Amino acid sequence: MTLVLRFAAGSHKGLIREGNEDSGYAGPRLLAVADGMGGAAAGEVASSEVLGSIVRLDEDVPGADLLTLLGDAVQGANDRLRQMVDEDPQLEGMGCTLTAMLWTGQRMGLVHVGDSRAYLLRDGSLVQITQDHTWVQRLVDEGRITPEEAETHPQRSLLMRALDGRGQVEPDLSIREVRAGDRYLICSDGLSGPVSHQTLQDTLGSYYSPEQTVQELIQLALRGGGPDNITCIVADVLDVGATDTLSGRFNDVPVVVGAVAETPPSSAAADQSIRDTPAGRAAGLGRGPQGAFGPAEGYGAGHPDAGFGPAGGYPEGGSAEPSVHGTEDYDEDDAPRRPRRKNRALAFSLVGLVTVGLLGAGGFFGYQWTQSQYYVGAEGDHVAVFQGVNQSLAGLNLSSVHTPYKDIELKFLPQDQRTHVTNTISATSLGDADDKVKKLGEQAAFCRRVSDVRATAGSLSTPGGTPATGQPTQQAAAGTVATHAGFVTATTAPSPSASGRAPAAGVPTTTPSPSTPSTTAPAPVPSQGAAAPAAPQSDLPGLSDEERQRADSCPKP
Secondary structure (H helix, E strand, C coil), X not given: CEEEEEEEEEEECCCCCCCXXXXXXXXXXXEEEEEEECHHHCHHHHHHHHHHXXXXXXXXXXXXXXXXXXXXXXXXXXXXXXXXXXXXXXHCCCEECEEEEEECCCEEEEEEECCCEEEEEECCEEXXXXXXXXXXXXXXXXXXXXXXXHHHCCCCCCECCCECCCXXXXXXXEEEECCCCCEEEEECHHHHCCCCHHHHHHHHHHCCCHHHHHHHHHHHHHHCCCCCCEEEXXXXXXXXXXXXXXXHHHCCCCEEEEHHHHCCCHHHHHCHHHCCCCCHHHCCCCCCCCCCCCCCCCXXXXXXXXXXXXXXXXXXCCCCCCHHHHHCCCCHHHHHHHHHHHHHHHHHHHHHHHHHHHHHHHHHHHHHHHCCCEEEEEECCXXXXXXXXXXXXXXXXXXXXXXXXXXXXXXXXXXXXXXXHHHCEEECCHHHHHHHHHHHHHHHHXXXXXXXXXXXXXXXXXXXXXXXXXXXXHHHHHHHHHHHHHHHHHHHCCCCCXXXXXXXXXXXXXXXXXXXXXXXXXXXXXXXXXXXXCCCCCCCCCCCHHHXXXXXXXXXX
């Protein structure tokens, strides 16, 4: 049994981003996607350089342990970013994710950092084989939010790990046994975000060739609003026989897409050691006419170049044009062709207008989608419900206050709830957001009343309330009982003001008159070494365990 990879790759900048910061590389041994971050701080440079650093892994046969090769390559790529920032401080803040697979012919080594993803379709079932290194994924792992809430969480793009040239990288490394018939998908979050898991599974199982599948996946992401750059690689594991000439003829043609095809990495260009490898044959990484899709032969395409499309970003007549156009003989008989060229120019103009219109419509509907989202957050010192997503685009804030709740002050919320509100709490709808605010309001009202009772208890206590003998005076004891009674009254039926609380039944409202001599015998002085009675352990005595636990979570004055 001889197993080979058939792969295709594609990339699109989406409908909202101004440029493409994603980079993708697909070769006979290496499949990799890097999603750049940093915006003005050159995310596209980071993704391009990282792929340029690891492309040397795409050699004929990996010569060492897969995980060692992948781990060293990722650390080397991170070191390269650090070097670039040292040379040019304006690049500070750039970084990228990386999800890559290294193929031996029998096994697949996987390395993963960030929130790009790798999936495996086997026997019709799609499984995500990487775990996102994001804040919301950590919340899901800790059981604080559900996977469904994570999909719409306003902080779902907050990365916990990335390649940014700082310190040591901690990638996830694993080995996977492969089978004939397996289909792998590696993609940036521009695809996995707007396209659901079920739709990915249906699409990967519906299209036969990788190139058709890649085209359909990108279209699905665009129909979902195209809010981010979209890059994906689809690779099939095929069992081919010794007589299969196509496998030996075309499976060593690497393909590059995205930013790496437009911004050649300097590190790969300067490395002469990989010139004679398959990666070396693609060392231009965008300098030549690179296609948007990789080899998909073996599916009946029937043409040696059926797996390739035209490179984007090249002007008509530039390097992306086939070389045969330069060998044609032109003479005076070519004059009748001129009207055809005018028609072609008109067609291009119409296509441009349609494209601009589609981009504008996509941006409009993308913004409309953001305004159907809601979350709970902090506005100043109080809680509010926000409409939109907690992000900005080109200086435009994509969220605004929908309903302020000035009576729910943050200072009365327990520390953990206050932190959640500050970091924003996702909601599936406006009604869900209102429900979450209602619970916060109940907790804040409870803690406000606890604060009032503690303040009352403090005013009733005096330095002379407890004699040196350790025995509380009658007046202090009455204050303690009144404090608990006031708390019970406050937490069951709020009164107009703290001074208007009615005294609890059976509790004396006056202290003995100073003119009346006390008949209480003086307390005996304890002998030396005798332990004094223990003081009360809580400033809210007499509460049930549930009430005490709830009150103890409230902020202390």
